[in-house]
Amino acid sequence: MAWKAPLRDMQFVLQHWLRVDQSWPQLAAYADVDLDLAVQVLEEAARFSEQVLAPLNASGDRQGCRLEQGEVRTPDGFPAAYRAFVEGGWPALACDPSLGGQGLPLVLEAALQEMLFGSNHGWAMYTGIAHGAYLCLKSHGSAALQARYLPGIVSGQTLPTMCLTEPQAGSDLSLLRSRAEPRGDGSYAVTGNKLFISGGEHDLSHDILHLVLARFPDAPAGSRGLSLLLVPKWQGNGERNAVYCDGLEHKLGIRGSATCALRFEAARGWLVGQPHGGLAAMFVMMNSARLHVGLQGLGHAEAAWQQARDYALERRQMNTPGQAKAAQGADLIHLHPAMRRALLELRVRSEGMRALAYWAAHWLDIAAFADEPEQRAQAATLAALLTPVIKAAFTEQGFSLASKALQVFGGYGYTQEFAIEQTLRDSRIAMIYEGTNEIQANDLLLRKVLGDGGEGVALLLGELRTEAAASSGRAATELGGACDKLQAVLANVRSMAAGDPEYPYRAAGDCLQLCATVLQAFAWARTARCIEALPALAAQRREKQESIDFFFDYLLPDLDRQVAAVAAAAAPLPFIAEAF
Structure with missing residues (x-):
């Protein structure tokens, strides 16, 4: 079951969801970048990930690294893959042309990172921090340090x-x-x-x-x-x-x-x-790293979806009850309701996360290169709000969806015969490093929601409500209602925090998940509007409509549970030591 880059959906997000062909010309740094060039970049990145990295994923996991007299030897094939990565110019993708970079948008860097992590997370760990370090030195390094070390980072020699x-x-x-x-x-x-x-x-x-x-x-x-x-x-x-x-x-x-x-x-x-x-300088790198870790969660979710889908389309078990299917193929497990629901959730959550991750990267591009200072400041605020949600919610979904995908395999999924057990193991660490998900939740609620008096959230809700107003039918109604619930919950949290300083910390995790669900509603509401640009009979339009319906029918109800969980956090927690 070979991993494949999800190029069709990546292009859908760029072309229809973000409409980069309209936004890039408004940014002087990207005036010469168009959709055709972006697609070429993604196709080349897919070729590298599929043909060079993916074949090393399982062997690298089994072999691991070894320490010999203070020197580390990486798994067979890893150094050669890195040489190919450097020769392809990938480290320079989103770096300043004056430093030897290609000057391409960060949203393409995000797509590249998704492919690297999705095809071979272990290998991608060596390169994953490079762009953040580049930004850190570019922002805070002395002229001498920049001259001495930035070219090596940009070229990939270091x-x-x-x-x-x-x-x-x-x-x-x-x-x-x-x-x-x-x-x-x-x-x-x-x-x-x-x-x-x-x-x-x-x-x-x-x-x-x-x-x-x-x-x-x-x-x-x-x-x-x-x-x-x-x-x-x-x-x-x-x-x-x-x-x-x-x-x-x-x-x-x-x-x-x-x-x-x-x-x-x-x-x-x-x-x-x-x-x-040091923290001011380091956080430039850490914020970049946190977005990349969120992309790890997306990469694992996409890999889990592909693995479960391919297995379910060939695995035969008992006949499907209640299905008017031809006898041939009626025993394939993808026809069973439980499997259909699991597979749809894998697909829908993965595609929703992709749209949101690329949206966040696009805001970073605007924050860096928009002409108007106010526009840059607003884009930076939105990106800062989205970063902890993407890091925490996406990595949690990466692990959860890998677990659900493993269930599709049954007992075989628990063996090394199939890749899903490695996907499950690899995905777990992303919930811990670069600031645990609990820290991300505290950062979101305490610093970025309560800390600024609600200005950032008002800006984000404005973006979401604008989409609700532009949408129609069920999508508009559901997104508008989700925004109302989020606004009411956050207002209540602010009120409760005045009398109980610990309350926001108890509610932070559920608040972050609530925000993630509302953002997913936004992603699918916009998708409902965007698919109107696709041919009426196109398979992608049909699949997207199925996903839209599934999200609003099966996944959006999570919102009410999360609202209730935030309210339930008003009850104080006992101290464990005193219980014993």
Whole structure:
């Protein structure tokens, strides 16, 4: 069951859902980009993902990485695949042409990342942070650092890492102990231990750039005392820097990715951004990474849908009850109501997530290149609101849908005979790293909904209500009603928070899922309007209409359960220790 890039739906989102042929000419940076070029890029990315990465997915999982005298060897085929990736110019896709990039829209970068993660998550972990590191250095690096290191990132000759976590400090960065001391020549001696560093050591690129959070001797306590430093694997004089890989994690999934424990022993590094301003610089990279992690969830959902669909179309069991089907093929399991529902949910959620993920990336393009400052600011606000929803909701769906897809296989799904068991294992980590989903929920509700007085949510609801007004029939009614419910819930949360400061934290997870469901309603309401541009008898139009109906009939009712869950969070939670 070979993985295939979902090119038809990707093109539908770009052409009809986003209408990029109308929006790109309004952005000077993309004035020369049209739909034909975008389709060519996607087709080439599909060819690379299908022919180079997908065949290495299972073998990379079985072989894993190995540590030999401090050097990491990735699975067979991984280095050659990376060379092909670099030769294809893929690292430069959405980078500034003045730095050797191709200057293409971030929405195409999002589509590329979906394909990379969907075809081979383990391999894609090595490249997944590169664009975020590029943005971080471009925004906060000195001219000297940019001149020295950005060309290598853009060309793919160098791969970066993000070094935050330490043994005693996971999500709580205020507990970081790594330190950086001035050497007197403009550089710093970085010392400390970092844990769970994806691609901390490997054999894909010659140099590795570690972006490390550490403390200066005069740093204040807490997260406000952190600085960001760039620590290369190799120093400018050709000597190896004092960065050592002490071990590899043996993991549930993404076994082709080298997850390293790193030790820095007075390693030479350079400051990125301002002293004690490390989080501001690092968050540029983390926000990019969180969108990419959401795309991992989408990639797994799409892979799970393809695997379950292909299996259900060939697996025979008992005859389907109540179906007026010809005797030939009547025992295929895809005809059973339970399987039809599972398969439809896999397809509908995957396609809805794709539209929303590309929409968020499109807002980032507008935030970067729109002519009017107000338009850029509004686009940035919308992208910031969407990012935690995409990261948390999409990764949860990636795991949940992989589990539902495995159920289609029955007992065979629990064996290594089929790829679905690896998809399930690989998908689980995305709910944890780059800020756990619980942290994403707190970020959304506490900082981005309650924290700004409701301005951002009002902007988002304005976009959704504009779509409801442009839509017709059931789609308009359902989306308008969903917006009303979301607005009422958030107003009540704001009121309740005034008397119970813990209440928003108890309600945050369900609030995020509520937002995700409303956004899915928006995605399918817009789709209902967009399919009018497709030929009346086109198979894609029929399939999209089936998906629209299924969403509003079977999935939108989740909204009422989520509304009730947010209300139920008004009840205080007991403390577990006191219960014993």
